[in-house]
Amino acid sequence: MSTENVPLTKEELFNELYLATLHRPFKDQYEDKWQEEPFWAAVEVFKAQVKEIGYDDPLDRLKSYRGRETFEKIRDNFKAGPPACLREGWMSPYTGEKIDVLSALEAIHHVRGKKYEGKERIVVLDFWATWCCPCIDLGLELSDLSEKHAGQVAVIGINNEGMLGRHPAMMGLEGVKEFIETKKEHFRYSTYVDNADEYVRDLIFRKTEYVAIPCIVLVVDNEVRFAGSGSRFEEHLDVAFKEVYPKEE
Known part of the structure; x- marks a missing residue:
């Protein structure tokens, strides 16, 4: 309609x-x-x-x-x-750091899509919450990206309802699962929910020093190449893709 x-x-x-x-x-x-x-x-x-x-x-x-x-x-x-991280030209201090994505994900809840096994050299981590409308909108783009580059780029959503530290948890794990099911067209990629200790939020998201969501962390061969706005990561992804798959069009 x-x-x-x-x-x-x-x-x-x-x-x-x-x-x-x-x-x-x-x-x-x-x-x-x-x-x-x-x-x-x-x-x-x-x-x-x-x-x-x-x-x-x-x-x-x-x-x-x-x-x-x-x-x-x-x-x-x-x-x-705005905070420095929302101004033009800002670069996250997390850029260049090494990160073990597989180990981090093993500590939290896998709720939808293919479980990440560490095979893809390019990983797109999407930090989001159910109350964030731009996060839901970005999910459609990330779903298309995941399907277009299946087997080459791993797109992984990480939900944490208290991601920014100022919103109380709106729902538990089962509630998030139900929400994702109602928005399943927006989440056609691997999706995880942080654990009760907010392990991945503290391990990765806060180290980016980006103070908004959706927040994208682009990882290539276990190295952070970009962290920040969901509207700016694609140019960095293009560079990474040409580096890892130079013969791909």
């Missing part, structure tokens, strides 16, 4: 207004680019917009949606700018 003409819910419309009025116009205006007056003018526009859809106090929604208690805190976050 087409969803093109399905109207947005009240919550979805609120989110769109926030992104269009406050987030997108100011997310890149940090540090010496910051201008105070345009931000506060946008706040007033945003207040009027969301009042029209039924939110007398938008901060009630923003507290849960963005973890921001006041517009001053939102302003302060924009002014400070």
